[in-house]
Amino acid sequence: MSERIKVCHTVALPDPVRLARYERSPELGPRLLFFSGGTALKEFSRRLVRYTHNSIHIITPFDSGGSSAELRRAFNMIAVGDVRNRLMALSERLPGADSAIFDLFAYRLPKDEPQEELHKRLLALRDGRDPRIAAVDDPMRKLIRNHLRFFTECMKDDFDLRGASIGNLILAGGYFNYGRHIDPVIYLFSKLVDVKGTVRPVSSANLHLAAELEDGSYVVGQHMLTGKETAPIASPIKRMFLTRDMHPEGAPEPSEVHIRQKVSDLISKAEIICYPIGSFYTSLIANLLPKGVGECVSRNECPKIYIPNSAPDPEQKGMSLSGCVRVLLDTLSRSCEHECARDQLLNFMLVDTRRGQYPMPLDLAKIQRFGIEVIDADLVDDENPPYLDSNKVLAHLLSIV
Structure with a gap:
């Protein structure tokens, strides 16, 4: 029977020796867990597989824009677009490998x-007549065609195919095939395209994001909050919550959902928990809304680190950097079953104040009074400021584990 002990030690940031060890044996790499969604971590995830094949990605399924919007409207299902993006980013695409899939x-x-x-x-793809599907090797080709068959059988005549993501339709077909369960589809595709990590939606409930703004108005739908498909929000966000009704007649009714045991187990196994870059509310905070997230995070004694956006984010309207930290901590605390100390939820914040464009004021002293250690390092991409360099961020994260 193994015994658990608590060990404290000092690390160098970055630590080239530690990085070399991970790169030499990525199959034995650390279990870094990310609460994320969207595409902000796409390139980061591609580089991550160089050092570890054991990363964990908890993804928000509440997207309501783009191709996901039509799927959700037609079938009352969770959004699968961010899951698809992360699966493909973690699939190790070796030089010269077949790129058809x-x-x-x-x-x-x-x-x-x-x-x-x-x-x-779409029918040409399903029937194998399109060159894009013909280029995919068996058994993947048969599997994809089968899932597209399930999708076309469920698709109604009024389904809008304009701009539809074929990857999303394939995953949706598998979702229908497995009785509206997404985990078997993720598992199967992870094996077939050799995904180097674990991807799970934080919830399988068909819910939408809603926000009450400081001016008293409400906004429902992820795509209405990001500022990418519509005008940016006119007033700062006062609170974010989940709701079932995408088009309520009055104020949206909050809905409570608990994380599944599978997600709880993944959080408990993490060796470092990261709240990474991405749309602050719709990618990060959205993942922390289900009940139980904060509780599971608090029980895991591993380091927890926040990496704020180094470039302007429309969702952070009217917020300071310390305000972001406060919202992060408050959201985690609300999803706890018991009162939690701040250091059980967040320990470090990784920033590059010299070249990053963070929400002002920075209020670093106030953040440190929260009990959070601020790591101010060279992180910004030299060729694309103020955005962060994935390699630099990875070097710091992996050195902490």
Whole structure:
């Protein structure tokens, strides 16, 4: 029977020796857990597999824009787009490897063709007549065609195929095939495309993001909050919550959902927990809303680190950097079953104040009074400021483990 002890030690940031060890044996690499969604960690995840094949990615399934919007409207299902993106980013794409499956998952139907023509394109993919599916090797080709068959059988005549992501349709077909369960689909595709990590949605509940703004108004839907498909929010966000009704007549009704045991187990196994860059509310905070997230985080004694956005984020309207930390801590605390100390939820913040464009004021002294150690390092990409360099961030994260 093994015995658990607590060990404290000092580390160098970055630590080239530690990085070399991970790079030499990534299959034995550390279990870094990320609460994320969207595409902010896409390139980061691709580089991550060089050092570890054991990372854990808890993804928000509450997206309501783009291709996911039509799928959710038609089938009352969770969003699968961010799951698809992360699976493909963690699939080790070696030089010279067949790119057919990657190209197919990234392919979108045209936005400017009649529905009849788009339907013909989809059927050509399903029946194996399109060169994109013909280029995929068996057994993956048969599996994809089977999932597209499930999708076309469920698809109603009014389904809008303009700009539809084929990768999303494939995952949706698998979702229907497995009785509206997403985990078996993720597991199967992870094995077939050799995903170097674990990807799970934080919840399997069909819910939407809602926000009450400081001016008293409400906004419902992830795509209405990001400022990417619509105008940026006119007033700062006062609180964020989950709701079932995408189009309420009055104020949206909050809905409570608890994380599943599978997600709880993944959080408990993490060797470092990271709250990373990405849309602050719709990617990060959204993942912390389900009940039980904060409780599981607090019980894991591993280091917890926040990496704030180094470039402007429309969702952070009217917020300071210390305000972001406060919202992060408050959201985690609300998903706890018991009162938790701050150092059980967050220990470090990784920033580059010299070149990053963070929400002002920085209030670093106030953040430190929260009991959080601020690591101010060279993180910004030399060729693309003020955005962070994935290699620099990885070097610091991996050196902490």
